Amino acid sequence: MDRDSVVASLLRRLETVSKLDPADIAAIRSLPIAVRHWAGARAIVSDGERPSECCLIIEGFCIRSKSTEAGQRQILSIHIPGDIPDLQSLHLHRMDHDLSTLVPSTLGFISHASLRTxxxxxxxxxxxxxxxxxxDAAIFREWIVNVGQRPAPARLVHIALELRRRLLSVRGGTEPATFxxxxxxxxIGEALGITPVHANRIIRQLRxxxxxxxxxxxxxxxDETRLAELAQFDDRYLHQDPAA
Amino acid sequence: MDRDSVVASLLRRLETVSKLDPADIAAIRSLPIAVRHWAGARAIVSDGERPSECCLIIEGFCIRSKSTEAGQRQILSIHIPGDIPDLQSLHLHRMDHDLSTLVPSTLGFISHASLRTxxxxxxxxxxxxxxxxxxDAAIFREWIVNVGQRPAPARLVHIALELRRRLLSVRGGTEPATFxxxxxxxxIGEALGITPVHANRIIRQLRxxxxxxxxxxxxxxxDETRLAELAQFDDRYLHQDPAA
DNA sequence: TCCTATCCTTAACCTTTGTTTGGAACCGGC
DNA sequence: GCCGGTTCCAAACAAAGGTTAAGGATAGGA
Structure with a gap:
C-alpha cells in the first residue's frame, strides 16, 4: 500500500468531520506512519498497557471491548478504515479496554510524540x-441508550444501520442494501449485551x-421501511457534517 | 459565591486529572465566567440546540440523558461540582442529548469563544x-459495560461507588460510608436501563x-466488603492520576 | 479425503425483568 | 389542617432473555 492512499483514508475521515486548510493537510501528510499487517481476531493493544503510538485502520475492521471480572465481554465500538480507535491513548496513557482486529487488517501506527508535536x-x-x-464519545452515548433502552432486535438493527452509515465515508456512494x-x-451478542443463543433467536426472527x-x-x-421503523436510527449523533 | 472559589472548583478538577504550570493556571483564572442559579430538575441545554457557551457546575448535581422516540429516557452520566458536562459542545456544535439539573444548582457559564482563544x-x-x-468517554465505556453485562443490583452499586469515588475530588478526605x-x-431506573418498579425491587433487596x-x-x-464484591468496582477507568 | 474447529441452529427449561395496578408515605402550598 | 402531587412500596402475572445441552453446517488443514 503506497503512502498516499494510507494518508488518504485518514484525511477523508477527518475532512468528513472537520474543516482543514491546505497547511493543515500538508502537516498531516508529513506524519510518519508505520504500516503493518495484522491477522484477524488479534489484540492490537490490551487493557492495562501504555502504548506510545496510535493505530490508524487502513484496511479491515477492528473492535474495542472490555471484560468484567466475571469473564463477560462487552464490545464497545466497531471501527472501520479511516478510524483511529485508540486516539484517546494520546492523553489517557493507560488503556482501560482492549483493541483488536475482527478480520485481517492493514494498520498504520503513528507515534504519540509526532502527534503531540x-x-x-x-x-x-x-x-x-x-x-x-x-x-467517538457521542457514539458511546448512543450505545448506552441502545443497550439500556431498546429491545434486542432493535439493538441489532441499530448498530447495523450505524455501521452502514459510517461506511459511506469510506466506500462512498449511497446506502447499499447489502454491506x-x-x-x-x-x-453480536457481546455488542448487544445478550447471549449468543439469544442473538441467534433474534437474527432468525428478523430473517x-x-x-x-x-x-x-x-x-x-x-425491507427498508420496516427496518427503519424498528431501528429508530437517526444519524445526528454521528456529527458527520463539519459545518453543523 | 466569590470568583476565586468558582474557579477553584474547576482548577481542582483539572489538576486532579492533568498537570498545569502557573501560566496555564493564571490563564484559566482569567476566563470570564457568568454565574447563575438554577432550580432542580430543569433543563440547562437540550437535544438539538446549538449552545455558545459551556457550563461549569459550581454547586449541585446534574445529569445528561437521551430520550428515544418511544419516549424512554436513558441517563448517560451524573455530574458533580467541578465538572463541565457539556464541554463537548465546544467542537460538537449541535447537542445530541440533554443536560439538566438534578437539584438546585449554581452554574458558571464560559463562552465557547473564550475557551477557543x-x-x-x-x-x-x-x-x-x-x-x-x-x-468522560472512558466513563461512558464503563456504563456500556454496566448496562450491557451486569445484573441490575451490581449496576446500581457500581454507579453509586463511581459517584462516591468521584466526589472525593470535591469533598476531599476518604471514602465515606454515607454520601x-x-x-x-x-x-435510578433510567440510569440502569430498568423500570422504576424493578429499581424498587433491587433497592429493597440490597437493603x-x-x-x-x-x-x-x-x-x-x-457492608463494605460484600458491596465491593458485588460491584466489582475498579476505579482505573476514571484516570484520576495525572501521572498515570 | 477425512478430521477438526468454529460457527450456527434449535429446543426445553429457568431466572430476571417488565407490566399493571393499587395503596401508603411524604411534602409543599394554601 | 387539608389537598394534590410526587415518591416509594408492593404483589400478581406476563414477557424477555439466560442456561444448558446437543446436533448440524462449513471451511481449512493433514
Missing part, C-alpha cells in the same frame, strides 16, 4: 482530532419476518 | 480539557441483605 504546532489539527474523539458486518453471532438477513458476515436489508 | 493560545490547557473529555445520591427511584441502603437521596453503605 503536530497538535501543539497546529491548533486547527488539534481541534479536528479532538472533535474526532468527541464523536459487510464481520461479526459472529457470539460477537423470518423478512426485515433483514444477518449472515456470513454480511447484512442484507430485506 | 484559551486553547489555541495554550496547547497545555487544550490538552487538559481534551483529556477531561476523554475521561449524597440525589436520584429518585425512577431516575434487606444488609449490603447498602439507598434512600432519600443518600447511600448508606452497610
Amino acid at each position: 503536530l497538535t501543539h504546532a497546529r491548533p486547527n489539527v488539534a481541534d479536528a482530532l479532538w472533535r474526532d474523539t468527541l464523536i 459487510e458486518f464481520p461479526l459472529t453471532q457470539e460477537q 423470518e419476518d423478512g426485515i433483514v438477513d444477518v449472515s456470513r458476515g454480511q447484512v442484507h436489508v430485506l | 484559551l486553547t489555541h493560545a495554550r496547547p497545555n490547557v487544550a490538552d487538559a480539557l481534551w483529556r477531561d473529555t476523554l475521561i 449524597e445520591f440525589p436520584l429518585t427511584q425512577e431516575q 434487606e441483605d444488609g449490603i447498602v441502603d439507598v434512600s432519600r437521596g443518600q447511600v448508606h453503605v452497610l
Whole structure:
C-alpha cells in the first residue's frame, strides 16, 4: 500500500468531520506512519498497557471491548478504515479496554510524540482530532441508550444501520442494501449485551419476518421501511457534517 | 459565591486529572465566567440546540440523558461540582442529548469563544480539557459495560461507588460510608436501563441483605466488603492520576 | 479425503425483568 | 389542617432473555 492512499483514508475521515486548510493537510501528510499487517481476531493493544503510538485502520475492521471480572465481554465500538480507535491513548496513557482486529487488517501506527508535536504546532489539527474523539464519545452515548433502552432486535438493527452509515465515508456512494458486518453471532451478542443463543433467536426472527438477513458476515436489508421503523436510527449523533 | 472559589472548583478538577504550570493556571483564572442559579430538575441545554457557551457546575448535581422516540429516557452520566458536562459542545456544535439539573444548582457559564482563544493560545490547557473529555468517554465505556453485562443490583452499586469515588475530588478526605445520591427511584431506573418498579425491587433487596441502603437521596453503605464484591468496582477507568 | 474447529441452529427449561395496578408515605402550598 | 402531587412500596402475572445441552453446517488443514 503506497503512502498516499494510507494518508488518504485518514484525511477523508477527518475532512468528513472537520474543516482543514491546505497547511493543515500538508502537516498531516508529513506524519510518519508505520504500516503493518495484522491477522484477524488479534489484540492490537490490551487493557492495562501504555502504548506510545496510535493505530490508524487502513484496511479491515477492528473492535474495542472490555471484560468484567466475571469473564463477560462487552464490545464497545466497531471501527472501520479511516478510524483511529485508540486516539484517546494520546492523553489517557493507560488503556482501560482492549483493541483488536475482527478480520485481517492493514494498520498504520503513528507515534504519540509526532502527534503531540503536530497538535501543539497546529491548533486547527488539534481541534479536528479532538472533535474526532468527541464523536467517538457521542457514539458511546448512543450505545448506552441502545443497550439500556431498546429491545434486542432493535439493538441489532441499530448498530447495523450505524455501521452502514459510517461506511459511506469510506466506500462512498449511497446506502447499499447489502454491506459487510464481520461479526459472529457470539460477537453480536457481546455488542448487544445478550447471549449468543439469544442473538441467534433474534437474527432468525428478523430473517423470518423478512426485515433483514444477518449472515456470513454480511447484512442484507430485506425491507427498508420496516427496518427503519424498528431501528429508530437517526444519524445526528454521528456529527458527520463539519459545518453543523 | 466569590470568583476565586468558582474557579477553584474547576482548577481542582483539572489538576486532579492533568498537570498545569502557573501560566496555564493564571490563564484559566482569567476566563470570564457568568454565574447563575438554577432550580432542580430543569433543563440547562437540550437535544438539538446549538449552545455558545459551556457550563461549569459550581454547586449541585446534574445529569445528561437521551430520550428515544418511544419516549424512554436513558441517563448517560451524573455530574458533580467541578465538572463541565457539556464541554463537548465546544467542537460538537449541535447537542445530541440533554443536560439538566438534578437539584438546585449554581452554574458558571464560559463562552465557547473564550475557551477557543484559551486553547489555541495554550496547547497545555487544550490538552487538559481534551483529556477531561476523554475521561468522560472512558466513563461512558464503563456504563456500556454496566448496562450491557451486569445484573441490575451490581449496576446500581457500581454507579453509586463511581459517584462516591468521584466526589472525593470535591469533598476531599476518604471514602465515606454515607454520601449524597440525589436520584429518585425512577431516575435510578433510567440510569440502569430498568423500570422504576424493578429499581424498587433491587433497592429493597440490597437493603434487606444488609449490603447498602439507598434512600432519600443518600447511600448508606452497610457492608463494605460484600458491596465491593458485588460491584466489582475498579476505579482505573476514571484516570484520576495525572501521572498515570 | 477425512478430521477438526468454529460457527450456527434449535429446543426445553429457568431466572430476571417488565407490566399493571393499587395503596401508603411524604411534602409543599394554601 | 387539608389537598394534590410526587415518591416509594408492593404483589400478581406476563414477557424477555439466560442456561444448558446437543446436533448440524462449513471451511481449512493433514
